[in-house]
Amino acid sequence: MNQQAGKFSRLGFVLSATGAAVGLGNIWKFPYITGVYGGGAFVMVYLVTILLIGASLLIAEMLIGKRGQKDCVSSFEELAPPDRKGWKYAGFMLFTGLVIMTFYSVVIGWIFYYMYLAIAGLPTTIESAKGTFDALYAHAPFLQIFFHLISVLFVAYVLLGGIKKGIEKTNLILIPFLLFILLGLLVYALNFDGFAKAVSFMFAPDFSKLSAEAIIRAVGHSFFTLSIGIGSILTYAAALPKHSNIYKAGLMVAFMDTLIALIAGLVIFSFLFQFGGTPDKGPGLVFVSLPVIFAKLGTLGQGIAFIFFVAMAVAGLTSAISLVEPAVMYLEDRLGWVRKKAVLWSSLLYFLIGVFVIFSISDGFKAPFTFGTKSLFDVLEFAVDSFLMPLGGFLIAIFVGYVLKREVVESELLGHMGNTVFKIWYFSIRFIAPLAVLFLAYNALKV
């Protein structure tokens, strides 16, 4: 463990892990896939998956980090029995974080641009909003690179401070701030007639709308939203003090993540139903439909839009930090680099690939970065969603369920969980989670 980096406080850890979990996945993706897949029934599957599989895996990943006390690769190596040290290669799941960042940071950049638009003037019709988004997405690569760079620099700056002065401090400030904004928006939306419609859209399940594809998306998203399977949570947990209760911390993080996704969904759908929009607009929901609604509300709307995009940027940035830290910690602890050098090279790497990702969606630049019909952006996102993250989740489940001795696992959890909960959790890790992941990977490859 790196001495300078220090240890988290209990609250610092829970808020930082919440910061990792709560991201664009909650505020951008969850509402739009809920809209696309028809609401209530989809939300129900999502909630059950979080409870049965997501939370269990989250706790399992925390366990590896907390017991290992080292970077992702070394923690696996340390805990594996002497004849199975090859498990250290599982630790290379940490590179997935950099892969995710090549597009995640680009999307954070779009949000910065929309913060600017909120002040400068929002589009007032759906047509012009589509045009505005398209002008950014497909026709302004250098503007995107500029905003992507700002996000890279912010994340690098926080990472330079290490666990205590960088990551913990940032999350201690930003996560309560984010909650405050979202609760404020929720209270505002409570006054709308649209609020009741939003509640019934999200919570009254209509199972006839539930397709197999919807189930796959719900399971996949539950991994993504809890930040499972790439060593982020593991790396944070490696900086936990000895006697921390990872059961309680894990539940807390899963709860906060779910709560924030639901609040974001309620806020967005209340605005939509109140001011006449439909929920099934896909990825453009927050970049196309919402701005038009905000624009209708005049100056007040501009203010709300600005606050909303600030919240989204905060959610994204605190996640981004957790996506890069595993690589930084690895370079530092395992290869003995100083933190500055580790931050510099990891940031540079995903920044540059991010530039190619931007070119891959920009008219006039995309040709070299297009594979068949898919842009580099699509290819990377697909690889992460359907292969890299499920693989990471699978390895974590197998490692904790079968490779680690039961006594080790028990010593970390039994006292906190009690017998019955422990049994359910252990069963989930050994059987339900690996099967769910295989199901996910199998289905993803079919499409």
Ligand code: TRP
């Ligand atoms: N959970 C974040 C979101 O919902 C994204 C994220 C951050 C993530 N760290 C991660 C996803 C680690 C997978 C693994 O936006």
